[in-house]
Amino acid sequence: MAIANPLNESSLAFPILECIHFVGIACGAGATALVSFRLLGVGLAERSAAELWSGTLPWTLGGLTAAIFSGLLISQNAVPLLTGMKTAPDAD
8 A cells, every 4th residue: 555755746845844854953952052051151141041041932942843843744754664665656
């Protein structure tokens, strides 16, 4: 039984999804790093840690949410490799 994989429908689907994944990781990790550096006393001394945390929280949550959901979609492309199922374009 062939299962259609939406990532196989377009040649740009997988690269775009991977870019979204990397940008999400960068936003989440970058915002967390800003707060961590502030707590260590390196840079951004004019703002308190609480102000910085409340300002970077949307970037952290948004980035990590994008990374999680795009990662789940990317991992769906690996299911046929792990289970031996054939996807629709490769079905014989």
